[in-house]
Amino acid sequence: MNRSELVKAVADRAGGDEAVARRHVDALFEAVMEAVSAGERVVVTGFGAFDRSSRPARSARNPRTGAPVEVPAALVPTFRFGQTFRNRVAQSAAPAEVAAPAEVAVEAAPAEAAPAVEDAPARPKKPKKGKKAASKKAPEKAPQKAPKKGKKAAAETTAPKKKSGKAKARAKSGK
Known part of the structure; x- marks a missing residue:
């Protein structure tokens, strides 16, 4: 609006x-x-x-050049x-729509499966940012075979795309 x-x-x-x-x-x-x-x-x-509120002076970096920049206090x-505003926004999120599929799943499941649904967390945790989180986030891969050596092996692993002109010359020279 x-x-x-x-x-x-x-x-x-x-x-x-x-x-x-x-x-x-x-x-x-x-x-x-x-x-x-x-x-x-x-x-x-x-x-x-x-x-x-007052924001103290600080040192920052120019994202384009990486040069340090002094930012003045401001x-x-x-x-x-307010609490009424927060409550109104929280109610507009339609919690009934989120809870309805879970209730249907519990009712449709046999009595033995119901505790498993209750033990599961309501929301999945958000992944942390950073290098460590990226390694945790990556799915486990099956161990791969050792790469083959030589020109024939390189030709097998790359896509068979024809090159012409300068690109062909670069490909032959290995650049």
Whole structure:
């Protein structure tokens, strides 16, 4: 939802004109931004709290060149969700749809298989990031035969694709 869609939604709920709703939405945003920039905390009970926090100076790297860059200290706006807002979003996730297939599987399974379903974790764990996680994530492979040596073996393992011109010359020279 963008700003104009928000204005339309406010006008529909308030039963008023879109021009009036636009002025009210703009006034709300301006009031919040002015208060937070002045260092005040704006709390809307049930919705959340707008605040200002300071970020210390730090050293970073330019992703394109890799050169170190000094990032100055800054004041940044922050928002913390209220409990009512969190509950509303959590309810909209439709937990009934997620739980329904599990209940059907338990009912359809024989009595002996039911404990196995209960012992299984509800959600699979997310893999960790990094080199170690990548090695754990990779499926176990069957041991492979030792590679053959020589030109004939190299020809057998590569795809039989004809090359012409410079590519053919490079292939012959091994470059």
